[in-house]
Amino acid sequence: MRIEHDALGERQLDETLYYGVQTQRAKENFDISGKTIADIAGFVESIIIIKKAAAIANNKANVLSDELCNAICQAADEMSEKLDPANFVIDIYHGGGGTSANMNVNEVLANRANEIISGDKGYNRVHPNTHVNMGQSTNDVIPAAMKMAVFSALNRLENVLTHFVINLKSKENEFSDIVKLGRTCFQDALPITLGQQFSGYRNAFERMVIEVQDVRKNCLELPLSATAIGTEFGTFPGFQKHLFDALQQVTGHDWHVEHNLFDGLQNADLWIKVSAVTKAIALNLNKLAGDLRLMSSGPRAGLGEITLPAVQPGSSIMPGKINPVMPEMAMQVYFRVLGNDVAITRACEGELDLNVWESLILNCVTESCDLLSNCMPLFASKCIDGIHANINKCQQDAENSLALSTVIATLFDYQTASRLAKQADDENKTIKQVVIESGIMNEQEANEYLDPLMMTSPDRFNALFNEKRRK
Numbered sequence: 001m002r003i004e005h006d007a008l009g010e011r012q013l014d015e016t017l018y019y020g021v022q023t024q025r026a027k028e029n030f031d032i033s034g035k036t037i038a039d040i041a042g043f044v045e046s047i048i049i050i051k052k053a054a055a056i057a058n059n060k061a062n063v064l065s066d067e068l069c070n071a072i073c074q075a076a077d078e079m080s081e082k083l084d085p086a087n088f089v090i091d092i093y094h095g096g097g098g099t100s101a102n103m104n105v106n107e108v109l110a111n112r113a114n115e116i117i118s119g120d121k122g123y124n125r126v127h128p129n130t131h132v133n134m135g136q137s138t139n140d141v142i143p144a145a146m147k148m149a150v151f152s153a154l155n156r157l158e159n160v161l162t163h164f165v166i167n168l169k170s171k172e173n174e175f176s177d178i179v180k181l182g183r184t185c186f187q188d189a190l191p192i193t194l195g196q197q198f199s200g201y202r203n204a205f206e207r208m209v210i211e212v213q214d215v216r217k218n219c220l221e222l223p224l225s226a227t228a229i230g231t232e233f234g235t236f237p238g239f240q241k242h243l244f245d246a247l248q249q250v251t252g253h254d255w256h257v258e259h260n261l262f263d264g265l266q267n268a269d270l271w272i273k274v275s276a277v278t279k280a281i282a283l284n285l286n287k288l289a290g291d292l293r294l295m296s297s298g299p300r301a302g303l304g305e306i307t308l309p310a311v312q313p314g315s316s317i318m319p320g321k322i323n324p325v326m327p328e329m330a331m332q333v334y335f336r337v338l339g340n341d342v343a344i345t346r347a348c349e350g351e352l353d354l355n356v357w358e359s360l361i362l363n364c365v366t367e368s369c370d371l372l373s374n375c376m377p378l379f380a381s382k383c384i385d386g387i388h389a390n391i392n393k394c395q396q397d398a399e400n401s402l403a404l405s406t407v408i409a410t411l412f413d414y415q416t417a418s419r420l421a422k423q424a425d426d427e428n429k430t431i432k433q434v435v436i437e438s439g440i441m442n443e444q445e446a447n448e449y450l451d452p453l454m455m456t457s458p459d460r461f462n463a464l465f466n467e468k469r470r471k
Helices: 019-029 043-060 066-081 100-117 128-133 137-175 194-218 239-251 261-266 269-295 323-348 356-380 391-400 402-411 414-427 431-439 445-448 458-470
Strands: 002-006 009-013 179-184 189-193
Touching: 009 019, 043 066, 043 128, 043 137, 043 239, 066 100, 066 128, 066 261, 100 128, 100 137, 100 189, 137 194, 137 261, 137 269, 179 194, 189 194, 189 402, 261 402, 261 414, 261 445, 269 323, 323 356, 323 402, 323 445, 402 414, 402 431, 414 431, 431 445
Parallel strands: none
Antiparallel strands: 002 009, 179 189
């Protein structure tokens, strides 16, 4: 065991670990969720990258020696290359605007850098505040690290969405000529192809790709060099430029400073936008999943238009029952993302010169990104890719729909169409049958004009109509 002191006294620490007394105090104070900052993908690594870039910047500004800079950089490389969760133990639910998280990383890097120079842990050569945190504050480091971590999370989400679009496009092509009955207000509507229906799903997720790309660009603006409240007090001449040069060199990304550092610390509306995008993705996912449940309902007493892959038995008591478990999983992801959005919205309210609720924002934003990124590939591979269209059922429903009377309204008038639709309903006949019986069309014309597939394309209808006019 080793002993470390701070302004509040001392603590005994495990000699094998690298964090210090302030981290130990926070570990004791915030034993809340069991989820630590190390569990947020890319967050601790982003803080470490900032510390390395700051050391390089301070060295170039001639306020940090080569020896200390090299030791901090080496410690940063080692800790990020093989991140040990045992060293980064701050619960994601902690107060102080992220001070505990920032100090956790400061202490780990200081102890390791000191060990590199002297052979021993401690701060006799490298101090967590004086050297590792030089030119920085929790107040600019944490929001910057959040943006860097979410930038990566959104990149993964974008890639997942792109592949999800491909899955939907494949089914759109497969189902291009399978006609079915459209439904509005849960009632029979005009015919549509299953491919057209899937094109709507596909286009929605294509739009989501663009929205993720747009909001992701905003994460490239970092409030670094703002220090405590945006005045840059505590930095040295040239620090900001050297810092962003180093960040770009280390990561390969075009990070740049916030246009207004005070705004960067005070306001968190960016996270409202990020959350809005994840909510929109989840909403579209919920719509698709809900539709698949309805369309596959039955199989004998429901819509039964499609059959979903059977991935597991659906009942412990009813043999042969198969449940739409993958759509149900996706819908639950939506519920969670929706809840995260509410928490993010409240946490973004903030007050005065700093938003101190960033730990909760980070937790919710990254959870929403991760849930969607994990959900959609499973939903695609275990459900969408294996959807089977029940062609006969789709065709039968489309042909039996009273909505086919719309053709009569278009060619003749609404009153005639309404009368024939009522007759078909009363006599339990199809529109085609009563149209032929009424004599307004012969059988050939009825077969042509009341073909549900023809009604899914204005080009087909117009070609048929123009041909009739020429005759």
